[in-house]
Amino acid sequence: MTERAATYAEVFAVREYRYLFTAYLLSLLGDQLTAVTVAYLVYTGTGSAALAAAGYASSYLAWLTGGPLLSGLADRFARRRILIGCDVARALLIPLAAMPHVPAPAVVALLFGVNLLRPPFVAARAALLPEVLDGDRYPVANGVDNTTAQIVQVVGFAAGGGLVAALSLRGALLVDAATFLISAVLIGIGVRPRAVPARPEGPTRGGPSGGLRIIFTDQRLRAYVLVLWVASAFTYAAEGLMAPLALGYGGGPGTVGLLLAAAPLGTAVGAVALTRFCPPRTRPRLVLPLAVASAAVLTVVALEPPLWMVLGLLVAAGAGSAFGVPLNALFGRAVPAEFRGRAFGVAITGLSGLQGVAMVLAGLAAERWAATTVVGVSGLLGATAVFALAPLWPHRRSGAAAAEPLEHLRMSPTTAEPSPVPTQAANLG
Incomplete structure (x- = not known):
């Protein structure tokens, strides 16, 4: 472990992280825009504050169900494939909510389905980052991600309202879908394929x-x-x-x-x-x-x-x-x-x-x-x-x-391809 903190330039010098970061930024914006736009769409269509709140709260509910059930997919399939699949699925689901005459409860259900894809996406990305970044670049990248998330939280809400005003409710949803589609393309181009993680045996093997x-x-x-x-x-x-x-x-x-x-x-x-x-x-x-x-x-x-x-x-x-x-x-x-x-x-x-x-x-x-x-x-x-x-x-x-x-949990050697960064450095705190 070095006493010198890694610089942002050193973090963004890693090509894979640049693509992962840009895709992450777009996915975050898409999440915020979807939540705000659907809340407007439901409330203006029904006048029901309860339904609008249900649509917004679906992100929390999705984590409570999708977290335990779907996060494990990041350990069973190639993580790059999980990231791309979740983004593509969200890009396909969101336009359905933009179709005319879709009932408000159906819009809320669609938003829940979109949010249900966030837990495996987040888990796969979190599991992939230590393989992409070595040494102090990893914790510094976590700081970059955290700071970005805080800024996007504010900007996303403001941009959501602006898009609704400028493009109409359904037009804003199509922009939301585009953010996920571009994110999938970026990951496909910039993140190299890796083998599926080793499947351990024993009591910690799997399940929620x-x-x-x-x-x-x-x-x-x-x-x-x-x-x-x-x-x-x-x-x-x-x-x-x-x-x-x-x-x-x-x-x-x-x-x-x-x-x-x-x-x-x-x-x-x-x-x-x-x-x-x-x-x-x-x-x-x-x-x-x-x-x-x-x-x-x-x-x-x-x-x-x-x-x-x-x-x-x-x-x-x-x-x-x-x-x-x-x-x-x-x-x-x-x-x-x-x-x-x-x-x-x-x-x-x-x-x-x-x-x-x-x-x-x-x-x-x-x-x-x-x-x-x-x-x-x-x-x-x-x-x-x-x-x-x-x-x-x-x-x-x-x-x-x-x-x-935790070596006592490592039931079998990993089958992942060699990381582009030194593996011993990736294990330093």
């Missing part, structure tokens, strides 16, 4: 529960996932309270937008700081303190500070939540290649599910108490819960040892 066994039978992976789930759930519970929080400060939709944009902005800044200005050996040591801080700073909101301070606290919470960038790299390199699809699928499914549950519980609590109180208490509980997980954290391992693959 295989990913759970892989994670929770190892101390390191168990600690990584629990810290990620707990910190994110309590921190992002506040995201479901932005409307009542804005109203409590006398604001309107513009204030809601500012509050929603604050945490993603902080996460983007935090990811850049961690990957560009923090030595590689230091990053793993910052994961736990940042996870605690991401929730702890929100406790001040309970004191009902001025709105500008609330925005600053949300930015700080987002910056702390950038702990997920080095944690993602530790997790990805600690799991053998043949298990990565299932392991990432379980981690992301649990993350999405717990965030959704936390938002619902925060909303129920806000029916009785002020939104500022609920956000502050959520932050306090989150910081306490993460701190309680500290004994599980692999403190005594070195940065490199903490990221070594």
Whole structure:
């Protein structure tokens, strides 16, 4: 492990990553545009806020079902083929929603089908990246991806509204479909074929529960996932309270937008700081303190500070939540290649599910108490819960040892083709 952080130029010097990144950017935009456009389409066609919300919430529901059931495909088939297949299928499904006279419930069902293809796509890409990038390029690329996702989250929502206004609802859906089609073409051109990952034998071989066994039978992976789930759930519970929080400060939709944009902005800044200005050996040591801080700073909101301070606290919470960038790299390199699809699928499914549950519980609590109180208490509980997980954290391992693959899970040698980067470097944390 080098003490020097990899530069963005070194990351983008890898041809395969350039194509994967561009395809990822287009897929992210497609996901955001689809969610916004279908929400408009359903609501304007039916006037039903419940159906519009169901269409938007289908992304969470898809992860809860598609995560456990479909993420394992990334361990059973060539990952490049999974990426292309998911993009092509989405490009074919979305135009169906743009057809005239399609009932609103059918549009919601189509959107659910589109979102159901996201878990295998994300799992396959996450499993492929450690084979594409060596050394510190891998965690720095995770930072680039994370920052991009935060920016696209904001831009995608704004662009979705603009496309609806400029192209009509159905025209915007066709643009959405085109983003996935171009993504598939880019992956087909720029990512070289690799053999199907080795199929391990034994109790961790497969099935929806295989990913759970892989994670929770190892101390390191168990600690990584629990810290990620707990910190994110309590921190992002506040995201479901932005409307009542804005109203409590006398604001309107513009204030809601500012509050929603604050945490993603902080996460983007935090990811850049961690990957560009923090030595590689230091990053793993910052994961736990940042996870605690991401929730702890929100406790001040309970004191009902001025709105500008609330925005600053949300930015700080987002910056702390950038702990997920080095944690993602530790997790990805600690799991053998043949298990990565299932392991990432379980981690992301649990993350999405717990965030959704936390938002619902925060909303129920806000029916009785002020939104500022609920956000502050959520932050306090989150910081306490993460701190309680500290004994599980692999403190005594070195940065490199903490990221070594789990050899006891490697049932058979991998059959994948040689990676274009040194394999020994790909196993460093």
